[in-house]
Amino acid sequence: MASNPPSSSDSDSSRKPPTGSVQERLMVAVRIRPLKTDENQRVLFTTNNKNVIIGDYADKNDVLRQKRGSDKQYSFDVVFGEDSTQEEVYEKTTGSLVKDILNGYNATVFAYGATGAGKTHTMVGDPSQPGIMIRALNDLFNAVKDKQDQYSLHGSVNVTMSYLEIYNEQIRDLLNPGSGYLELREDARGRSIQVAGLTEISTNSTNDVMVLLQKGNKARTVEPTAMNKTSSRSHALLSVTVKQTIPIDKRDHLRMRVKQGRLFMIDLAGSERANKTKNRGKRLQEGAHINRSLLALGNCINALSGGARYVNYRDSKLTRLLKEALSGNCRTVMIAHVSPSGNQKDESRNTLIYADRANHISNKVERNVLDVNYHVNQYQTVITELRGEIVRLQQKMTEERPRSADIKLNAEQRSAEVKNIREQIVETFKTQMKLRRKLMEIDSHLLGIGMEAERQHLVISNWESRNNKLYKNNLNMSRAQTQQSLRRKRTVTADSFHSADNEDSSDLDAETEGEVAVQHAWGELADIEREQERWSELRTTIEQKLEVCRQRGVSLEDKLPALLSSDDEREILALMCRVHELEADKMALQSERLVRQHELRRRDLVILRYDRQRQLCEEIITRQRQLMEDGQLKLPLDLQELYLIYQQEIHASTYADYSISSLMTPDSKLPPISKIYSDPMFRRGTAAGSSPPSSAESDADPLPSLNDPSVDRVMGHPVSRPGLGMKLPPLPPSPPIRISRTANSSSSSNNNLGHMRRAMSENILNEDIME
Numbered sequence: 001m002a003s004n005p006p007s008s009s010d011s012d013s014s015r016k017p018p019t020g021s022v023q024e025r026l027m028v029a030v031r032i033r034p035l036k037t038d039e040n041q042r043v044l045f046t047t048n049n050k051n052v053i054i055g056d057y058a059d060k061n062d063v064l065r066q067k068r069g070s071d072k073q074y075s076f077d078v079v080f081g082e083d084s085t086q087e088e089v090y091e092k093t094t095g096s097l098v099k100d101i102l103n104g105y106n107a108t109v110f111a112y113g114a115t116g117a118g119k120t121h122t123m124v125g126d127p128s129q130p131g132i133m134i135r136a137l138n139d140l141f142n143a144v145k146d147k148q149d150q151y152s153l154h155g156s157v158n159v160t161m162s163y164l165e166i167y168n169e170q171i172r173d174l175l176n177p178g179s180g181y182l183e184l185r186e187d188a189r190g191r192s193i194q195v196a197g198l199t200e201i202s203t204n205s206t207n208d209v210m211v212l213l214q215k216g217n218k219a220r221t222v223e224p225t226a227m228n229k230t231s232s233r234s235h236a237l238l239s240v241t242v243k244q245t246i247p248i249d250k251r252d253h254l255r256m257r258v259k260q261g262r263l264f265m266i267d268l269a270g271s272e273r274a275n276k277t278k279n280r281g282k283r284l285q286e287g288a289h290i291n292r293s294l295l296a297l298g299n300c301i302n303a304l305s306g307g308a309r310y311v312n313y314r315d316s317k318l319t320r321l322l323k324e325a326l327s328g329n330c331r332t333v334m335i336a337h338v339s340p341s342g343n344q345k346d347e348s349r350n351t352l353i354y355a356d357r358a359n360h361i362s363n364k365v366e367r368n369v370l371d372v373n374y375h376v377n378q379y380q381t382v383i384t385e386l387r388g389e390i391v392r393l394q395q396k397m398t399e400e401r402p403r404s405a406d407i408k409l410n411a412e413q414r415s416a417e418v419k420n421i422r423e424q425i426v427e428t429f430k431t432q433m434k435l436r437r438k439l440m441e442i443d444s445h446l447l448g449i450g451m452e453a454e455r456q457h458l459v460i461s462n463w464e465s466r467n468n469k470l471y472k473n474n475l476n477m478s479r480a481q482t483q484q485s486l487r488r489k490r491t492v493t494a495d496s497f498h499s500a501d502n503e504d505s506s507d508l509d510a511e512t513e514g515e516v517a518v519q520h521a522w523g524e525l526a527d528i529e530r531e532q533e534r535w536s537e538l539r540t541t542i543e544q545k546l547e548v549c550r551q552r553g554v555s556l557e558d559k560l561p562a563l564l565s566s567d568d569e570r571e572i573l574a575l576m577c578r579v580h581e582l583e584a585d586k587m588a589l590q591s592e593r594l595v596r597q598h599e600l601r602r603r604d605l606v607i608l609r610y611d612r613q614r615q616l617c618e619e620i621i622t623r624q625r626q627l628m629e630d631g632q633l634k635l636p637l638d639l640q641e642l643y644l645i646y647q648q649e650i651h652a653s654t655y656a657d658y659s660i661s662s663l664m665t666p667d668s669k670l671p672p673i674s675k676i677y678s679d680p681m682f683r684r685g686t687a688a689g690s691s692p693p694s695s696a697e698s699d700a701d702p703l704p705s706l707n708d709p710s711v712d713r714v715m716g717h718p719v720s721r722p723g724l725g726m727k728l729p730p731l732p733p734s735p736p737i738r739i740s741r742t743a744n745s746s747s748s749s750n751n752n753l754g755h756m757r758r759a760m761s762e763n764i765l766n767e768d769i770m771e
């Protein structure tokens, strides 16, 4: 069944540059190439610029046939008929992407379709009818030129370009074809994929780029086949990256913002049928590779459009490279190409089915804008203020100069020496400022990577706990343990693989996903450790330099008073010294503030840790309680009391008292143990004063069974919340909760409750005082 794409206005509005990140549907366009002279039977036509009809004897004038339903209609964002122009196709599919790139978005446009359907014509074209690649580069460079004029004083625009082909599952650099086959590399997180050794040309000249592109196209593997005299035997990927560095504030050129957008333009090789292409030998082998990678792409499209949790991009280099375009932060346009000829009806139908599925894929698109000096923003204000003071001081000194010119020769010499020392002091002061700023940047960076490390620890500890392993604080031990359990799991998975039916495969996929994540987390931690070491060393070096610089400044300032002749000079220099002192104090205060901010974030994380511990306790209590109920065990009185208090805690929403409700999802609220309300023991407890929840409440939150998937939900989400993780000293032990054994009435329970709350808040306060 054909998809139901949004109306043209919907579609247009969905492609407007978003603020923040938005979910955006992949745009699908279809282009029908003109019927050739040797092709006589037309089986495909458009009724308007959104629909395409395919049928045995498709004829747009044969209304009766259409009504009989033998023809099939598909709808897309836009359909280009046989008479569409290159310009029209470019404007409606890629023109707006070029603007998005300059605004810091990633975008991809790729041509898909059977061999001979017109992909290369659309993407590359010829000198008289240039295709999308040429037009996009042209537009991009014109826009960049305007930006360059705009940023000529402050800021810069840098354009880089690369062009590669995937031929027989091997990657070749089209800008440097002699460089052999290139490797595909993934970063430790498996997020960014890179081609090692690929030529990245940085240029701002449109002419240079056009020459390079033509050179690249000539180097591409093209061979004649029975279906196409100039059949591309490879997938060609052209990438253009625009990086703009702009001052955040026109008056302050120290704080820069980096905006980076990347446009991928891809001409895929065409799918083909051996019997139609009449390929043999090498051509046949090429066709098999092409079909395999297109099949992998089709599988990804199927999985993504069906909302699968796990999508396998690893089956081909093409899908690994297209991962970002299909599922990541990228605006993507697919131009499906079809031939109207009856001879290619099956291929055209397959293409339309693929395109229809692709219509259901959505990407999360966000702008790649980064405030590079974000962490030191607060210090910039201090520095700007200090600069103002220094400038004022310098002006004052200059104003004083004419008076000192009247002094005699030896006085003049002395004055020159004062001037020299004064300049040295200013110089030392500037160096100090620079070093202090660097130190703060390093501190901020170290705290940032510390948080990232903590996030990774949470990923691992979550995985470990799900696999019933105890997470050790000792890194090496834990790492070895994870690897051991991964190996064990793999053996089990391999053993059960052959017997696994399709229903199990999604579980296996999810497990694989978890394993990949935990492996990445370990890899990431190793990188972070190295980075921490490197930055700590750098910090020590800078600290030493700063100390040397500070000592030098002190000795220079000590020398001065003996040389000073006039009171004015003394006063000016005293003022200068005072400014330096103030600057140092301000810097120290700012730095303290940064540390406090990070400390607050650290505590947020501690709370989240407690939250996770609490969720685990919750599950243990619930399961134990279930076992007791099933075994009809008689509970000691003080344990009954504890359960009672626990119930009250749940319904009193105690956790909101700690002002962290905003950190908690509704799912993470303590679940009631509904079954215990039917327990006579509990009823005895309620008779003493505490009120059980209404039946509606208890029905709404049934006790999760051990095999119930909702147990996972009851435990809440893993505690890895973006931006809240950071490296911590070992976690403090949980606050001790002591309940008086004599507490057996509701009022004493409530007292205990108050005591518990006090104990916890006092604990938090003590933590404040201690730290």
Ligand SMILES: Nc1ncnc2c1ncn2[C@@H]1O[C@H](COP(=O)(O)OP(=O)(O)OP(=O)(O)O)[C@@H](O)[C@H]1O
Binding pocket: 032, 033, 034, 082, 113, 114, 115, 116, 117, 118, 119, 120, 121, 122, 228, 230, 231, 232, 233, 268, 269, 270, 271, 337
């Ligand atoms: N819209 C069009 N207008 C005019 N000619 C076209 C159009 N589309 C394709 N052609 C012509 O059809 C032929 C095949 O097109 P093209 O090489 O672009 O197909 P392809 O899909 O890239 O094939 P392959 O996958 O085999 O490389 C070429 O001669 C091309 O010039």
